[in-house]
Amino acid sequence: MKATNINDPEYFHKVVDCQYACPAHTPVPEYIRLIAAQRYTEAYMVNWESNVFPGILGRTCDRPCEPACRRGRVEEKPVAICRLKRVAADNKGEVKPLMPQGPFPSNGKKIALIGGGPASLTVARDLAPLGYELHLYDDQRKGGGMMRSQIPAFRLPESVLDEEVNYILDLGIHTHFNHYVESMKEILEKDYDAIFIGTGAPRGGDLPKLPGRQEADANIHIGIQWLANVAFEHTDKIGKKVIVLGGGNTAMDCCRTSRRLGGESVTVVVRSPFNTMKASPWEIEDAQREGIPILNNMPPKEFVVENGKLKGVLFEKVEAKYDENGRRTLVPTGEPDVFLEADDVLIAIGQDNAFPWIERDLGIEFGKWDLPAVNKTTFQSTLPKVFFGGDAAFGPENVITAVAHGHQAAISIDLFCRGGDLHSDRPAPTVNLIQQKMGIHEWMYDAYVVDDQRYPVPHVDTELSLKDRRMEVELGFSPADGFKEAQRCFNCDVQTVFADNLCIECDACVDVCPTSCITFTSNGEEEDLRTRLNAPANVLSQDLYVSEPLPTQRVMIKDENVCLHCGLCAERCPTAAWDMKKYLYQVTKTCNVWDVAAPVEVGQV
């Protein structure tokens, strides 16, 4: 293998698995250390800079970081990264003075933002300090988009949502709420220099062809619309017997909301096997804790109607069969159909994009599934001044993905308005590699690896929470538990950096490494090398760190897979050929928040 180029910013970035997995690449270990140091305000700002909605995401994020967490590879559960973020948000001090302070001198450019969700708000935050005049349109009465309409208040209190949305709106955004944009043509005719579309995926899936659908319409609701009606207080009750169709997170929100609006017997029915449900495991757990059974392998066959009123749903019994290509088909088992009684049915079987308000002759091309043709790097549509982001761009994802889109779209819009090239002028990430040694056995980070298992987040009493749809179910970690959970982090951003010119090949690092990551051997092809290391290196997605040839013609090979970043290799190295260096990788935004905000010292933990 060729020697690893550690000057490539992506190499060490990939070692920080949580940050790498995060669509917005939030520097996770950096803020976890700040939380452990009780520097909640700084921890919050590290998040805010990167993911814009720390309090919201600390409660509702899909957490792609957690399955990636290295700790999950050596023990049962990863670090509770998401809930630690909430610890920062819950305990922070005054943060507003640390944010960009308007009014900002105008640069003479006007931008329209269609849709008030996380993507548009991120674009707004990134562009406002540069002097853009930003006009935000949304049909709801407040900003937040699906975070407000679809995430129930018992998971995300309105106060948290308002606070974080207002941090952005207070930057001087011109809001046009209760304003449904009916025609893209009209917007284009106004004098906007660029337009960003972040209208999400607003169309909930339906079962129009199922018998009885029309007749029972009064008691059949589309999940996301129904949740929005609850959020905006158009709906405040539901029947005693409720069936929720679907197995995603929307279904979980629907069933749990139903329990709070009078649903006594709420059942979730999924058509496929339980283990293929799309909902996050923790959301399924939360639903089950509230006494909601989940029935699987039962596709609906018919809405049973009696005297013009919904009586229940008839289900078929199926099992999943897989062909050689792993493609699944649901095959009827031949068992008798199952009838479940219901006063109301909620359909939560997915959602789609819909752009009925964009005329198709404006030069904005659309492709498969009515999705716009959008460049994956620039988020530019086929009409140069129109940009898409969030669910509107590539279909339903999640909040953190929308935020990541927003940052990149903002860069594109800024480049577009300044006449730059949207590809070649994109800024490189900001990286920093800082030595952590303070003395013998002393590092600037807490290198000791604790054995603690993941700490559970306390919940309010279920009986109490079912009485009030606004009562937040999760209480969040106490600062003491937050500290203990934070200590579980391996600090994967503190990199093991190897200097081949200093190595005397004494093997001290090989002998001391608790997880047998390091091997000195003759070089070869990667496939061959992976069979010759001191411990199995079967996780191909994890890189091998290969040095230049050493005096004995061998090379140092480190399998990054289960490195605990404990620093013992550097501790035992007589020549400091191994060193622990903190790698801070930050996605560059249109404006570096720290440049425009009041100075804050971040990073030296």
Added chain:
Amino acid sequence: MTYLRPNFRHPDLPKNALGYTRQYYEGRLSTLCAGCGHDSISGAIIQACFEMAIEPHRLAKLSGIGCSSKTPTYFLANSHGFNSVHGRMPSVATGANLANRDLIYLGVSGDGDTASIGMGQFVHAVRRNLNITYIVMNNGCYGLTKGQDSATADKGSVNKTGIANQFQTIDLAGLAMELGATFVGRSFSGDKEQLIPMIKAALVHEGFAFIDVLSPCVTFNNNTGSTKSYDYVRDHIEATAAVDYVPIKSEITTQYAEGTNKVIRMHDGSLVELHKLAPGWDPLDRGLAYSRLNESRAKGEILTGIIYMEPQSRDLHYMLDTDQRPLNTLKEADLCPGREVLEVINSENR
């Protein structure tokens, strides 16, 4: 304070025939200087015992005093251990071995502990062919007392103070040969590929198996001019052969060119395979081994590998014709069988 070893290990660590991972053979975290050769030797001992699937409670590790003699703390935490008086490990080991012949004995010593204060003890253990693996971690200096030249420092070798050693060196491998040792090897702490199979072969050898391991002292004897520095040893190393240890039940699978390969059957039936043999080399010929050892020393080479072995050697217990049962298990009835037995013996002598 971060100098604590985490308890996590690689989740897919291989297991040996006993179902243990390497972790079960580890000891405490070393407090020797970072980069000390001794730690590599500890690592090689751990790996050899893990691969041989030695039950840890069947092994006793003994040592004297010195940096080297601290190392039994850093390997085989589940085995028996005895840290004896300076230079007196051989007699403690002799006593232990006579009392319980069922254990595997691993003696760890240094150049000071063996070639200076313990020399008298060492030579007698060799000539008695005590059944023990005796490893000398040889760094040519007294590391624990700030690096004075030891008796194994080569004549002319420059220590960290810049002064060349004027005295003759003691070549422990040559001395062991002279005293009739039945297994003599030399290796380098930085060459685990050679050291691990050599330790395995030594552990199955019946009799005194001596391994002189050059182990650079990073703090006091790794300077330019030293003949026991990492750089010097790597530049001057000359191998007699590559060593492979093959346990009893395995088959030899590797093929080598004729004349460069030698398979030696050990007393317990396991095999030691030497390949890429140096031309004209025969590790079973004591006279040849002795002269080659002298020749290479004269040329300034450091000869490594299994230098000499007597695979059918019989140990002290055999020579003394002791009971097959460990002496410490003999009860009063065995030792004092009573008047009737005495009568029988007496009648035989009348």
